[in-house]
Amino acid sequence: MAETTGSIEFCMDDEVFQTGYKIFGELEPGTCPLLALHGGPGMPHSYILPIAELTASKGIPVIFYDQLGCGMSTHLPSKPKDFWTVELFMAELDNIISHLGIADAFDLYGQSWGGMLAANYVVSRNPKGLRRLIISDSPASIELWTAANNVLLSAFSHEFREMLRKHELGGTTDSLAYQQGIQQFNEKHICTVSPWPDVLIEAFAAVDADPTVYSTMIGPSEFNITGTLKTWSIVDDLHKISAPTLLISGKYNQAQDIAILPFFQKIGKVKWVQFAQSSHTPIFEEKKRYLEVVADFLADC
Template identity: 50%
Template sequence: MDHPNSAPPPEPKVETGYINHIIAGARVRTWYKIVGEREAGACPAVILHGGPGFSHSYTLPHSELYAKRGIPVIFYDQLGCGRSTHPIRPPAFWTLDVFMDQLEAVLAHLNIRAKFSLLGHAWGGMLAATYAARRQTPGLKCLVLTNCPASMKLWALGTNALLASLPVGTRTLIEEHEGAGTIHTQEYQDAMQSFNETHLCTLKPWPTDLKRTFTDLLNDPRLYLIMNGPSEFNITGTLKDWTIIDELANITCQTLVINGLNDMAQDIAVAPFFANIPKAKWVQLRASTHMPFFEEPVRYFEVVSDFLSMF
């Protein structure tokens, strides 16, 4: 038992910086943050945030992986997000290859390409699954796909089913404003907040890190609008036909799949990962929606850290 007057554990080493590189002809800078000692030998976990267009801020609770198991944790802001470069480019620029190349640049700069794990949340999970299936990097030791779909069509089926379950007044407001293109009105934003508080994060008030990410998105929503579209029910962006289902058999590493019971990533969208990845395990967190690391942190980090510690 710890002595009641024992000192708290020391703060972990934190390193931040920028990577200067070129992607698809664009000179860019990628901001990153490392929590923990990479030299300790543990397999570092690279966190891929969601969006598209979110910043890394809301994923910062994953620093717990270092506190809990000594797993170094690497965060970075994807292009068009947070503190990284926001290139002004046409929709054709924003391909999965651009984001996979940025990930490769992070791995190379930090000299971890020979041994790393990926944890992707939401859109970040889509990116992680695509990277694992197509790049097949030997150094990728394991994969965590949390609260993400294997297909955008299946994602939309799930989110529209959730929309249909909302109170009639809220649902009607959302549908009418999306149909009229008036999604920037306060009435629409209030209706969407009701949906988000039911299926994105049920905590009240929202954690500061999550609010910071939404502020970042509102400050520059271009990437979200280009790749996703106006909302999670009406997918009109460049990702509207995205699917990785037919390529999932190419993922050879151990994979942990997570979603919440009332998640925006409904079972219909998540199940193909479990059905098609040869070495997949699926855990559903019954007290969570889309943000289990805020809503059910003890159970979430127990499951994730137990899995990552095997590699």
């Protein structure tokens, strides 16, 4: 299985940055590659690499890249808050599609924030070459995401919830108690595999090492979103998505049904598959079925 790693120049406001990418398979004429968008924001692509197994099993070329600010791409810890916008990442995506020469035929996959970005890109750009869209573990708005997370949080003890809120209000989210609390929540609603896969641990560690994008766009936590995505919503524009769309969610996902329902109600050609034994990462929790669902969708549409 061919594997290509490289870097693409990305120009923004007279500055030149680098977007690191990795391709499994060959981008040959007549193929329709799957372009994969990772989550975070600011979490490198390494944790969604299981998607690359579709190259070996189904012959589908898969393209991964690290969005600006993380992984193999240019890190910019000194950039102001207003630099980190959805439009920035859509412009970067435009650049990748153009550089790799796939504008006439490609499928788009997004996990978590990557699914939000993918949906936003489709309604904003209406890319002519988009064949199929996969939105995995993603909310249709931050308001619905926050509501879903707080529903999940309500199942924890009053003392636990008050401890988290105390540290968030006090600006002490780096404390051991808070970090242990977040990990306790994450083990129920991010990934229920024990121990966590190494690639997922490494991806979280990368965010800790450079939290610029996450802290700017999200804030201190998923329960207290204060960043540039605070008012983000795609709900009113979902009817603009005409491509066949696959929705994926886990029963115990942070993106609960209330956060996903608008996609299902407003996209014209849509299929929704829920994974009963999974939370936010069925790509690990029910990996075999997850890859089968994705492969079947790409083959059937």
